Amino acid sequence: MLFYIIAILVLMIDQLSKYLIRIYIDINETFTLWGMQLTHIENSGMAGGLFPGNARLFGVAAVLFVIGVLYIRRNGDMKGALIDSSFGFLVGGAIGNGIDRLMFGQVTDFIPRSGGILNVADHAIEIGMLLFIIYVVVSWWKDKR
Template sequence: MLFYVIAILVIMADQLSKYLIRTYIDIDQVFTLWGMKLTHIENSGMAGSLFQGYGRLFGIAAVLFVIGVFYLRRTGEMKGTLIDSSFGFLVGGAIGNGVDRLLFGQVTDFIIRSGGVLNLADHALEMGVFLLIIYGVVSWLKKVR
């Protein structure tokens, strides 16, 4: 259940934030909200604006990724709160950006930080990877004992 709750909350927060940015903020407009610098960028590529113009292809990759995660969950080999949380963030982030890529051919990015401009789905993906690494380390430590 935790997996679904996290994934749905990530998708809802991501899509709502992108809708608000697209509706109320002009492209390249920079502003500060609650101490965070934000802007409005449309990115048809991937991280770091690499491979511009392949947004829909990355949308298909997101669909395949989500199918892969559901397959892994179905096998039942990976269990527990940590992996459910990781997969929830990963699937929520993949669907959040995948929806944009399939509908618009690009994603809306707006959170300025060192290394680029991201969105909530990107941050959810980072959190999912971080939790997946922790899960891997904990699993390895359990096997070593």
């Protein structure tokens, strides 16, 4: 159940934030919200603007990734709150960006950070990857003992 709760929350927050940005903020406009400077851009590629114009291809990759995670959750040996949380963040982020890529041909980004401008889904994917690495290390450590 934790997997679904996290995935749905990430997806809802991501899509709501992108919707509000698209509706109220012009492209390339910078604004301040709660002391944070945000900039609205549209990215037709992947992270950091790499491979521009391939958003739909990356959208299909997101669908395949989600199918793969669902398959692993159903048939794999990975169990527990840590991996469920990891997969929840990863799937929620993948679906969030996948929706943008497949529906609009680009992803709405607005959170500047060193190395580029990201969105909620991107940050969820980063959290999911960090939790996945922790899960792998902890599993390895348990197996060694």
